[in-house]
Amino acid sequence: MKTTLINCAAKASKKLDGTRVPLGCLYLLAAAREAGFNVRFRDYQLQKLKDPLDPISFFRFIEDDSEVLAISCMSNLLPLVLAATRVYRSRHPSRKIILGGIGPSGVAERLMAEFQHIDVVVKGEGDAAFPELLKALEKKRPLNGVDGLVMRDLNGKVHAAKPVKRIRDLDKLPLPAYDLVDMRAYEGTGIQTARGCTYPCTFCDVSSYWGFNTCYRSLEPVMNELELLEKKYHFDKVNILDDTFVIDPQRALRFCDAFLKRNLKVGWSAYCRVDSLTDEVMEAFAKAGCYRLFLGIESGSNDILQRISKPIDHDMLFRTVKKAAGYFIIRTNLIWGFPFETMEDLKASVDMLLYLKVLGCDVSLSLLSPLPLSRLYNEYMHDIVLREGFQSGMVSSRFYLPDGGDIVDGKPDELVSLIWKHPDIFPGFYTFKDGLFNEKVDYLISCGLEIEKLAR
Ligand code: B12
Numbered sequence: 001m002k003t004t005l006i007n008c009a010a011k012a013s014k015k016l017d018g019t020r021v022p023l024g025c026l027y028l029l030a031a032a033r034e035a036g037f038n039v040r041f042r043d044y045q046l047q048k049l050k051d052p053l054d055p056i057s058f059f060r061f062i063e064d065d066s067e068v069l070a071i072s073c074m075s076n077l078l079p080l081v082l083a084a085t086r087v088y089r090s091r092h093p094s095r096k097i098i099l100g101g102i103g104p105s106g107v108a109e110r111l112m113a114e115f116q117h118i119d120v121v122v123k124g125e126g127d128a129a130f131p132e133l134l135k136a137l138e139k140k141r142p143l144n145g146v147d148g149l150v151m152r153d154l155n156g157k158v159h160a161a162k163p164v165k166r167i168r169d170l171d172k173l174p175l176p177a178y179d180l181v182d183m184r185a186y187e188g189t190g191i192q193t194a195r196g197c198t199y200p201c202t203f204c205d206v207s208s209y210w211g212f213n214t215c216y217r218s219l220e221p222v223m224n225e226l227e228l229l230e231k232k233y234h235f236d237k238v239n240i241l242d243d244t245f246v247i248d249p250q251r252a253l254r255f256c257d258a259f260l261k262r263n264l265k266v267g268w269s270a271y272c273r274v275d276s277l278t279d280e281v282m283e284a285f286a287k288a289g290c291y292r293l294f295l296g297i298e299s300g301s302n303d304i305l306q307r308i309s310k311p312i313d314h315d316m317l318f319r320t321v322k323k324a325a326g327y328f329i330i331r332t333n334l335i336w337g338f339p340f341e342t343m344e345d346l347k348a349s350v351d352m353l354l355y356l357k358v359l360g361c362d363v364s365l366s367l368l369s370p371l372p373l374s375r376l377y378n379e380y381m382h383d384i385v386l387r388e389g390f391q392s393g394m395v396s397s398r399f400y401l402p403d404g405g406d407i408v409d410g411k412p413d414e415l416v417s418l419i420w421k422h423p424d425i426f427p428g429f430y431t432f433k434d435g436l437f438n439e440k441v442d443y444l445i446s447c448g449l450e451i452e453k454l455a456r
């Protein structure tokens, strides 16, 4: 059974990140190989296209003679995937189209009800579900026995199988299939030492995607993989992709010990919560090659931090960030546009932004995105609005065209009309309704912030 897996990621603006090794897909390829499947793989981000957001470009990219087409994407490129696969289905009515990853997973049932040309969405972790799905397709067995799938029954009714069981022992997973791609084609790479997050931050969809569970790898295989990335693939920097690297400070310290004992030289960065960074952890990180931290600070207002279930004491925050900025490059993002945000809250965030800039942090302020699996979206799902020129920050930056134009502002095209038509499938492009919105924009502009940056 000829099968192709596609990573739908795109570098749609010069300002955005470089190409990254698609770790999720490499895990899937490794799992499929272990189960005896030879899956072809193509990565859209490596295409040099004038307009990667053109559905026809993506349609041409996915065209081949496979009987099964599987695509991975985040919410930002889901409209592109759905538009291009519609054309694909019209050309190849008997072929199977499977979607997976956090973009389709978060809206799986609604998507399957509205987009009849998609055969299956795999919800959540795919390492077990993907090979099981391929086996079922090959043997023409019913798909409802495979955990994690959302499909249609014979009457066309959308049906969800049991949720996928989280893989507890990550050490049993085969190494991501680095050998199946040209690693030299990528500008950066990452590594996972753990999967999932247990924190309840209401604006984020990571915890619910991974089922509010964190599973850890042992440090020995993690060091082996870092060594491979450094010595065999010659990366001088690796990003640790764990959602929050320091959930267990003792493990973070053991990671640093193991790193030093191996005599690894590769620089690394990680995502951390400010409240998890003790002085001891920061000192150990600095000694063990950490050069950059992404810190989730989110807001300058204590009230907002309480309401989004991320209470962080500001005195502690200032002290920690000041110390961290002495050791590492600090990247952080503040969010505006919470449905309950007052003018005072926003002003507190601008003050925080200025303070962080003074400390030398690389800080941005972006408009909150109603992510489908987040608690905030589920509470306020009927109060979202698509604003011209103000797409929400989490997903929209990929929708700015390379020439600097913005497709929501520009001439309506297929993707824009899809987004307009299905707020419940593409909520990430919307913003929460806010009676103070215009006043807030005026205030932000009066502070000298650039509108183009604020809109993202
Ligand atoms: C690393 C990372 C990046 C990297 C690169 C990602 C890459 N290598 O492809 C960079 C920095 C480029 C990036 C950019 C963006 N990112 Co990002 N990123 C992450 C991060 C931290 C880790 C992703 C990862 O590699 N995980 C490890 C692998 C193993 O997991 P995985 O990819 O999810 O794959 C597993 C399953 O999802 C599933 N699966 C995945 N695809 C498929 C496909 C099929 C067919 C099947 C069966 C299963 C399946 O199986 C895999 C193995 O278990 C996540 C946080 C997170 N925990 O997910 C955010 C995250 C995915 N990013 C996010 C966002 C919003 C973005 C941006 C849109 C931000 C922006 N405004 O620009 C861009 C878009 C990038 C693009 N190219 O289009 C959001 C997505 C929210 C959403 N609902 O879509 C997340 C969840 C962060 C967050 N807190 O909200 N990102």
Ligand code: SF4
Residues within 6 Å of the ligand: 197, 198, 199, 200, 201, 204, 205, 206, 207, 243, 244, 273, 296
């Ligand atoms: S914002 Fe960070 S700590 Fe909070 S749930 Fe999301 S990944 Fe976890």
